[in-house]
Amino acid sequence: MKNEETHISSYTSHAYVLIALLILTFISVAATGWHFGAFTVTVALLIASIKVATVIINFMHVKHESLFIKAMVSGVFALFAVVIIITFIDYYLR
Amino acid sequence: MSTQAIHSEQIESETGKLGMWIFLFTELFLFGGLFLVYAVFRAKYSSDFHTAAAELNTYIGTLNTVFLLVSSMTVAMSITAIQKNQKNLAVLLIAITIILAGLFMLNKYFEWSHKFEFKIYPGSEVLKNLPQGELLFFGLYYMMTGLHALHVMIGMILLTITIFKIRKGTVSQSHYLHLENSGLYWHLVDLIWIFLFPLLYLIT
Incomplete structure (x- = not known):
């Protein structure tokens, strides 16, 4: 095993x-x-x-990964969403 | 196997997976840039995007989504199989994944050929004469689905290598990092498509 x-x-x-x-x-x-x-x-x-x-x-399999991988994955995806949303809003409200 | 050997294998597996995740993040931002360009032009030329998107076949898009979702499940199941030392089942599940990927590519081939028949491809005279927004839509469509299809092909190669490794015994119940990482890559291909599908095919 x-x-x-x-x-x-x-x-x-x-x-x-x-x-x-x-x-x-x-x-x-x-x-x-x-x-x-x-x-x-x-x-x-x-x-x-x-x-x-x-x-x-x-x-x-993130559900069963270490806390470190869980934190990293959710952190990067949150950052990704923020980058996309903020850049788009910046363009849209120009 | 000694405790020390098991311990070093665990560390190798953890770091190997970590490296793969970091690579996947760079891939995510590569496609993210394209999503952003798409969002901006869609906001600017919404009616042109609507007209151009009507050319795409929702049925083919949905079928390809189903292929990728099922293949994601089979690759996840193959990890369960290798963990339970069911090597033949693991190989079979990976083979099904590759076949589904092949069906996805076949669908893509028919879809693109159909567009080429109507002379809708980057640089064609027909495309150049379309309104600016439609030109941008098709440019982004070919770029995004093309880059995604390239990833599908790389995924197919990685999974084929994994089958050979399982047969050779270098991927086994005690050592399956290669399968896990190929699986992670395959899931990324699925994730990108999950976003591409509504953005390109489901515009109302």
Whole structure:
């Protein structure tokens, strides 16, 4: 064994994650038909963000990583969001 | 295996994974720059982006999303298989991942060829005569999906190498960092597509 603390995810848990991701995909496709006006993009990106978080936490195994990797991954993704949002707002309000 | 050997292997696995994550962050910001350019031009030319995006086939886009999501699951399952010392199952799951990646590329091939038939490709006369916003949309479409497709191909190569390593025994139940890192790379390919799909295909 690699070490006693290594967490082995079950096959069924991966399958459940996939089902959740597929449901979210079909919701985002269906949501293009509903008209939220200016919020359509926001809804699409919100669903995409939930999907990305689901993949990172479950498939990329961050849920069972060390606190250091957890902190680094969430920190960098938060920084990424801040960079994108602030730069875009800077352009938009010019 | 001595306790010391197990300990040094744990450290190697931790640092190896850390290095991979840092590399993935640079990839994230590479695509982030493109997302930003897309966002700015979409805000500036929203009606042109809408007209141009109507040319894209949502059905193909959705099918490719499903391929990538399923392949992400199979690669995650292959790690479970190697941890349980089920080598053949691990190889089978990675092979399914590669096949799904191949189907994604095949779809992309048909999608791009269809556009090429209508002379919609970077530098074509048809594209040059389109309104500025549509020209920008297709430029970004080819750049973003092209760069993503390049990553899909690199992922396929990495996963193929992993299969050979499992067969040779260099990737095994006690030593599977290579599989974990190839898996992480594959998930990144999936993550990028999760954002590209609504931005390019689901514009209303």
